[in-house]
Amino acid sequence: MASIGIIGGRGRMGQAIAALLATSEHALAGGIDVGEDPAALADRSEVLIDFSAPQALDANLHAAIGAGIPILVGTTGLGERHHAAIDHAAHAVAVLQTGNTSLGVTLLAHLVREASARLGEDWDVEIFEMHHRHKVDAPSGTALLLGEAAASGRGLPPPSPAREEGPRTPGTIGFASLRGGTVAGEHSVIFAGEEERLALSHHAESRAIFARGAIRAAEWLIGRPRGRYTMAQVLDL
Missing domain, CATH: 3.40.50.720 (NAD(P)-binding Rossmann-like Domain)
Incomplete structure (x- = not known):
């Protein structure tokens, strides 16, 4: 106790x-x-x-x-x-x-790191997150944590959370944030390759x-x- x-x-x-x-x-x-x-x-x-x-x-x-x-x-x-x-x-x-205390997100970050290391830089990485309308910071701490995991898998420093405009620079990690309603937390890491995509996701149903x-x-x-x-x-x- x-x-x-x-x-x-x-x-x-x-x-x-x-x-x-x-x-x-x-x-x-x-x-x-x-x-x-x-x-x-x-x-x-x-x-x-x-x-x-x-x-x-x-x-x-x-x-x-x-x-x-x-x-x-x-x-x-x-x-x-x-x-x-x-x-x-x-x-x-x-x-x-930590940016997220969920045990599921902790395992997700581990899987993202492993996938990033094995797929290589020719796969683009996009991180999507959505939270309730009252959340202040964007991208969320969890999105940044997942971005760090993806970068770590490739032996790179933590990525900038700024959204890149125009054509994607190879090797960069993109972030997209949405706010609205009462969403407790939704995160997806998308690995986009030539003619195929892999998505790793976590949905929080309550705090x-x-x-x-x-x-x-x-x-x-x-x-x-x-x-x-x-x-x-x-x-x-």
């Missing part, structure tokens, strides 16, 4: 995690939101789950370091500065950062799948040595 603290407790993901914790063997240590002090929450938690906002990340990482507990960062829209802060925190505590994966990952983090971890390691991929 783990005592889990939620940062971003009143947000959609925070509420979904709290609802699942209420029916699990784990305990909710409490929840806070942006503007509230995460240090007090960290002091009564064994692990933190952060689904708040990029501007709150520094304070949340410092709280985890101060309490000597691991933290799962599921906040999207992070930039280079935020990733540098995560790298720094990982020298002190265990940190798992419960992300909450379920976040709880499993948070439980997995407890007791891990300091360092930076990924969802793939949770599934031993």
Whole structure:
């Protein structure tokens, strides 16, 4: 049984995690939101789950370091500065950062990496994603994660999320984003070759799948040595 603290407790993901914790063997240590002090929450938690906002990340990482507990960062829209802060925190505590906590998406990224490595650069890669009308960042953190997986399979650096206009440059990875309704999350990676296409897809039917994966990952983090971890390691991929 783990005592889990939620940062971003009143947000959609925070509420979904709290609802699942209420029916699990784990305990909710409490929840806070942006503007509230995460240090007090960290002091009564064994692990933190952060689904708040990029501007709150520094304070949340410092709280985890101060309490000597691991933290799962599921906040999207992070930039280079935020990733540098995560790298720094990982020298002190265990940190798992991900654009998506779904176990299905984690496996999808693994399959995308494998397909990209085997099909080669003569297959174009297009990443499509759709989310509810309230989602702020685009492309989504999951789309970027899948783009990184495709690039990694080819030994390339993470792709630019900018949409390329005009004819496709060979070897580039395209992104397309749609927003509307109450879509929890829909992602497809399309490999388009000469006269054939391969599509790898994931459809989220509710936020419960992300909450379920976040709880499993948070439980997995407890007791891990300091360092930076990924969802793939949770599934031993």
